Each structure stands twice: as structure tokens, then as C-alpha cells.
Amino acid sequence: MLKLSRIFTLLENSRKPWDFAQNMGLKYFPAPIKFDSIEKVDRPKLKIVEKVPQYAPGLRPPKMQKRLKLMRGPEVVHNKLIHRQYGIVALGGGRLKWNHFEMMRMGVGRQIDVNRMFAIWRVDPPWQPVTKKGQGQRMGGGKGAIDHYVSPIKEGRVILELGGHLEYPEAYKILQLVCHKLPFKALVVSQEIMDQREAEERRRQVENTNYYTMKYVIQNNFGGCHNWLSPFDHKWFGRHR
Numbered sequence: 001m002l003k004l005s006r007i008f009t010l011l012e013n014s015r016k017p018w019d020f021a022q023n024m025g026l027k028y029f030p031a032p033i034k035f036d037s038i039e040k041v042d043r044p045k046l047k048i049v050e051k052v053p054q055y056a057p058g059l060r061p062p063k064m065q066k067r068l069k070l071m072r073g074p075e076v077v078h079n080k081l082i083h084r085q086y087g088i089v090a091l092g093g094g095r096l097k098w099n100h101f102e103m104m105r106m107g108v109g110r111q112i113d114v115n116r117m118f119a120i121w122r123v124d125p126p127w128q129p130v131t132k133k134g135q136g137q138r139m140g141g142g143k144g145a146i147d148h149y150v151s152p153i154k155e156g157r158v159i160l161e162l163g164g165h166l167e168y169p170e171a172y173k174i175l176q177l178v179c180h181k182l183p184f185k186a187l188v189v190s191q192e193i194m195d196q197r198e199a200e201e202r203r204r205q206v207e208n209t210n211y212y213t214m215k216y217v218i219q220n221n222f223g224g225c226h227n228w229l230s231p232f233d234h235k236w237f238g239r240h241r
Helices: 002-013 017-022 098-109 168-179 191-207 214-219 222-227 231-236
Strands: 086-090 094-097 117-121 128-132 145-153 158-164 186-190
Touching (some): 098 158, 168 186, 186 191, 214 222
Antiparallel strands (some): 086 158, 094 145, 117 158, 128 145
């Protein structure tokens, strides 16, 4: 009798089948992304860029000054994603050599699936000549010979784009392999990330309660700052170098 009473007590104290009904239900997963609006390109892989630009026959390749202004300031033209998917954006100015183009082309080309992905360039091939003199030469004697060609990059420039039937985690793994090898700081972005960055920038400007911004200080010459500020600070108010 003691055993039966103990069994009945355990059954009464145990959870009934209907007690589990509160924890059961349907699982709501996010709907898969639709890729109906994706436009495919003819060549899914990055094209091979020329190491030396082609000039007309009989034309001597022209030399050029450094022109550091080509790397200064923000990019105002090529700062949007054409396919509105994924890409690499420069966070600072710099120069891309032909070796960097090959590194990106081979690094991305080995990782993408050409049946459902594609990649395109958003920068020009190397076109600016860089001269160099041999080691141990004395000063003078004119400008040195052309050593190599580069492509100047400004802050905010889109370097390349990756698109197709893929999501951001997969695109990040592919682009991050080459992003940290560039000669300047860069960021792997998606269209959502770029929209968030723009919205955050607008929010900071609207919600800013400090009246003495860098723009106001420079325009009103606080502390005689015009004596030591550069022309680029007057143009971009300390945001870009």
C-alpha cells in the first residue's frame, strides 16, 4: 500500500501532458532573400588589368608630378554601390599598384562560385606614372625614369563590388581576405551598412547640441586658428586630410 500511495503521489505532482502546451508552437523564421532583381554580368570574374597603360605608337610615355591632391579629400562620384549588394570601400586615401590589383583578382576569383556570383572593378587600371632614380645616384640630372604606375584612391571610393545569389556573411568571408591587404584602411560593406552609416551621420548633425562645431570655429577664426590651419582644413573643416 505504501508503494502504491507513493506512486499516486508522484503522478499527481508530475506535470500533466497539457502543461507542455504553453511551450509548444510554431517557429517563425525570416523569409529567404529573393534575388529576382539581380542582373548577371557577362564575365563573373574580375578582369585582368594592364600593368602599363597603352599609348599611341611613337608617343613617349609622359611623366607626371606627385599630385597628392588626387588622394586627398572625399570621393564624390564613385561612392555608391551600383548593384546595391556588397563591396569594399576605402576609409582613407592611397595608391593601388598593379600588384594590389592582382592580389584582389586572384583572391576573389578563387573563392567565388561563378555559377551564382560575380565581381566587378570600380577603379581604373594603373595610369599615374611614378618615377624613381637608381640607388646611389647623385642629385640632379633631371627627373628619373618611370618605375611603375598607380591608381590614386580617395576616401569613400568603392574599390570593387561582389554580387549574385549570396548573403552578407558569405560575401564578408570572401572580401575580408583581400580587404586587410590593401595599402590603406578599407571596409567590407553591404547596401544596408552604407545606408546605416549615412543615417548615423545625419542623426549626429541633427542631434548635435554643441554650437561650437569645427566648422563654426574655423569660419570664425577662434584663437587665431587661421595662422596655422592648412587650406584643406578650410575646405573640409578637419574631416579629411
